[in-house]
Amino acid sequence: MAPVIRHLLLAASIGGLIGFAVSAWLHRTAPPLAGYADAVAAAEPSVVNIYSSKAVHAPANPICDVPRYRQLCDAANISRRRLQNSLGSGVIVRSDGYILTNAHVIAGADEILVAFFDGQTASATIIGIDAETDLALIRTAAKDLQPIKVGSSDNARVGDIVLAIGNPFGIGQTVSMGIISAKGRFGLSASPYEDFLQTDAAINPGNSGGALIDGRGRLLGINSLFYSRSGGSQGIGFAVPAALALSVLDEIITEGRVIRGWIGIEIGSVSSGSGALGLAIADVVPGSPAANAGVMRGDIITAINDQPAANPRTATRQIGTTAPGSDIKLSLQRNGQTLEVHATAGERPPPE
Numbered sequence: 001m002a003p004v005i006r007h008l009l010l011a012a013s014i015g016g017l018i019g020f021a022v023s024a025w026l027h028r029t030a031p032p033l034a035g036y037a038d039a040v041a042a043a044e045p046s047v048v049n050i051y052s053s054k055a056v057h058a059p060a061n062p063i064c065d066v067p068r069y070r071q072l073c074d075a076a077n078i079s080r081r082r083l084q085n086s087l088g089s090g091v092i093v094r095s096d097g098y099i100l101t102n103a104h105v106i107a108g109a110d111e112i113l114v115a116f117f118d119g120q121t122a123s124a125t126i127i128g129i130d131a132e133t134d135l136a137l138i139r140t141a142a143k144d145l146q147p148i149k150v151g152s153s154d155n156a157r158v159g160d161i162v163l164a165i166g167n168p169f170g171i172g173q174t175v176s177m178g179i180i181s182a183k184g185r186f187g188l189s190a191s192p193y194e195d196f197l198q199t200d201a202a203i204n205p206g207n208s209g210g211a212l213i214d215g216r217g218r219l220l221g222i223n224s225l226f227y228s229r230s231g232g233s234q235g236i237g238f239a240v241p242a243a244l245a246l247s248v249l250d251e252i253i254t255e256g257r258v259i260r261g262w263i264g265i266e267i268g269s270v271s272s273g274s275g276a277l278g279l280a281i282a283d284v285v286p287g288s289p290a291a292n293a294g295v296m297r298g299d300i301i302t303a304i305n306d307q308p309a310a311n312p313r314t315a316t317r318q319i320g321t322t323a324p325g326s327d328i329k330l331s332l333q334r335n336g337q338t339l340e341v342h343a344t345a346g347e348r349p350p351p352e
Contacts, residue, residue, distance in 0.1 A: 036163055040175050042217030045117045046092040046148035047210055049167040050101055050124075050138075052109035053085045089166035089210030090114065090138065091222060092145050093249060100245055101209030102224055103129045103136040114140050117173065128252035131351050132193045132260070134224050135245055136209075137252045148211060151218030153197065153241035156180055164201040164223055164237070166210025176202035178235070180220075185238060188225070191351070192316035193260075196238035197221045203237030212239040221245070261322035262348035264288020265295060267312040278302035278333060279309045293343035295330065303331035320348060 088105030092098075099114065106112055112124040122142040129136045156162075157180065164176045178201030186194040199212060203226040212221035221239030251258045264285035278300040284291050301309045305328060309315050322328055324347040332339040 036161070036177065036215055039163060039213060039215050039217035040165070043148055043163075043165060043211055043213045043219070044173065044175075045146040047117065047165045047173060048090045048092060048099060049115040049170075049173065050088045050090045050099075050105055050209060051085065051113045051115070052088075052106050052111065054108045054110045087167060087170045087206050088208045089206065089223070091209070091211045091219065092147050093150075093219075093246070095145050095147050097139045097141060097145060098127070098249070098253070099124065099138050099140065100222055100249060101136050101138060102222065103131050103134045105209045106136050106138060112138060114138075114142070116142065116145075128257055130248050130252065130258040132191045132258070133240055133244060133248055134191075135222065135240060135248045137249055148213075148219045149217065150242055150246065151214045151216070151220050153220045153243045156183070156197070156214065156220050158182060161215045162199055162201055162220060163213050163215075164199065164203055164207060164210060164239075165213065166203070166207035166223060168202075168204035168206040170206055174207075178202070178237075181236075186313060188238065192313050193320065195241060195244055196224065197241055199237050199239060200235040201237060202235070207237075259324060260320040260348040261324055261326065261328070261345035262288075263290040263293075263295075263319055263328060263343045263345060265290045267301070267315055269312070279312060279315055289328075289343040289346050290330075293330070293341045295332070295341060295343070296334065298334070299339075300333040301330055302333055303329075305329050306331070319345070 086105065088101060090099040090101035093100050106126060109126070112126070113121055114124045115121045120142065122140045124138040124140040127137040127139050160180045162178060162180055166174065168174050178199050180197055181200050182198040185196040185198045188194060188196070197212065197220065201212070203223050207223050208225065210223045211219055212223050214220050219242045221241050222245045223237065223239045225238050227234065227236040248258055265281050266283040268280040268282035281295065281297055281299045281301065284295055284297050301315065303309055304315055304318050307318065319328060322345045324345050326345050328343045328345050330341050330343065332341060
């Protein structure tokens with residue numbers, strides 16, 4: 001063998017041995033992959049399981065629903081009330097016992113039981129409900145609670161990794177992973193205050209009210225609902241952003257409820273038929289602040305407090321964020337005439 005070839009083979013052999021040794025050393029000293037275990041460990045103690053029950057009117061025997069037998073059932077004292085149970089999740093947001101959940105999880109509940117991560121249980125009472133955002137605040141007397149750390153739902157980006165923690169189907173605390181699929185989703189109900197984070201992390205019945213967290217275990221949203229044709233998760237879930245949830249929490253604690261401005265108009269579609277681009281007023285509630293200010297059905301709103309009336313949702317939210325008693329200036333078009341009226345905001349009635 002030529003000396004040059006012998007030297008090349010020797011160098012290659014030494015290089016291979018060095019590479020193998022370095023690889024073995026790195027494998028031995030590298031920490032094990034933890035995935036998102038640290039994030040889950042940080043948030044898990046702050047997520048609770050919620051069990052609620054309420055008495056509902058229902059016959060013990062279906063025959064008692066037949067009118068001719070109803071009196072016989074009543075005379076026989078056959079119970080027409082039964083307990084209806086529901087389950088969900090919640091998030092500890094303050095160490096003094098405040099827990100955020102969904103309004104639909106505890107709506108009408110006569111009794112609420114909270115099960116904590118460490119196995120203890122405690123009863124809870126309803127502090128306030130905001131049906132417009134499907135949020136509710138409950139409180140328990142349990143001690144030594146660990147509130148969740150809060151991230152920035154405003155700065156979260158589409159594509160960010162998120163984890164959903166909750167109690168799906170009542171089987172116990174469960175974690176699923178996905179990404180933020182979209183932001184600012186709305187139109188899933190009649191409420192103009194929807195502003196959901198959409199995620200493909202698995203959300204199933206029982207996850208409602210649980211936490212949507214980022215890769216560091218910080219709260220980004222309160223899981224609220226999911227879209228499904230089968231009853232199970234299909235990768236389209238929705239969470240109330242943490243920023244909105246905490247603003248609702250603060251107002252419930254300070255005011256006892258969420259207070260929104262209202263002037264009593266029903267806003268229709270965008271109209272440009274008269275040459276003025278704006279929002280057509282479909283109806284005006286008699287005796288409302290708008291009616292008292294002279295607003296009429298068929299008027300076109302072009303601006304609210306000098307801000308362009310872009311769409312019905314934005315206009316409704318703009319009025320809603322106005323404190324009752326405050327002045328709202330409406331720029332209108334009526335029969336080709338430009339008008340400016342001032343209405344004193346009232347308080348938005350609760351949804352029916």
